[in-house]
Amino acid sequence: MNKLIVLLALLIGSFSVSDYDETPASENLSKTNFDIDDFSWLVGSWTGDGFGGISHETWAEPVNGTMMGMYRHINADGELVFYEFLLLDETELKLKHFHPDLTGWEEKDDMTSFEMISFTKDKIEMKGLTFEKKSDTEIVISLRMRRNGEPHTEVFNMKRD
Numbered sequence: 683m684n685k686l687i688v689l690l691a692l693l694i695g696s697f698s699v700s701d702y703d704e705t706p707a708s709e710n711l712s713k714t715n716f717d718i719d720d721f722s723w724l725v726g727s728w729t730g731d732g733f734g735g736i737s738h739e740t741w742a743e744p745v746n747g748t749m750m751g752m753y754r755h756i757n758a759d760g761e762l763v764f765y766e767f768l769l770l771d772e773t774e775l776k777l778k779h780f781h782p783d784l785t786g787w788e789e790k791d792d793m794t795s796f797e798m799i800s801f802t803k804d805k806i807e808m809k810g811l812t813f814e815k816k817s818d819t820e821i822v823i824s825l826r827m828r829r830n831g832e833p834h835t836e837v838f839n840m841k842r843d
Contacts, residue, residue, distance in 0.1 A: 716772040718744040720803055723815045724751070724770075730840035732823075734758055737838050739823075747771055774798050775808055818842070 724741040731737060735757040742750045751768035764787070765780040775796045779787035788794065796808035804815040812824040823838040 716798075716801065718747050718749055718771065720801075721749065721770070721806060721813075723804070723818070724749065724813065724821070727843040728821060728840035729843055730823075730838050732825075732836055732838035733763075735763070737840065739840065741768075753777075770806075772798065775806075775811060 722744060725743055727738070727740045729736065729738055733755055735755055737753065737755055739751060739753045749770045751766075751770065753766040753768060755763045755765075757763050762782045764782070765784070766777045767780070768775060768777045775798075776793045777795075778793050781787070796811040799807045799809055801807065806813045810826045812822075814822045814824075816822055819842040821840045823840060825836045825838070827834055827836060
């Protein structure tokens with residue numbers, strides 16, 4: 683089982699957030715118009731697909747201009763692969779990855795960041811990552827990355843629990 687977890691970690695590690703730098707054509711509001719409360723539609727627990735397994739993501743109510751989230755990925759065999767701790771504010775989404783035993787992927791003070799590009803009431807677009815509200819019970823998360831050196835977008839279709 684440990685060999686399977688290491689293999690999955692190496693496989694997922696072969697994915698990297700792309701240097702995708704195209705600014706989307708959606709309505710771009712200035713950061714002075716950013717209000718984290720506008721994204722309260724994220725609050726709650728979501729379950730969906732992605733990376734060939736099951737994704738669970740949970741977001742807490744906004745506090746002091748930020749939202750905290752947690753994510754876990756379970757592979758098709760039902761084994762936990764990794765966790766993420768997420769923080770969203772007006773400038774970016776920052777996250778840290780953790781193995782199932784809670785040892786970190788990134789160095790102690792390092793994290794993965796997705797810089798804010800634009801936002802509307804139903805969509806948050808960051809460099810490499812997009813959250814879009816489709817309805818009160820459905821969101822779509824798109825992660826632009828490189829898989830084996832090639833551009834790829836992993837799409838997570840999430841439903842509210």
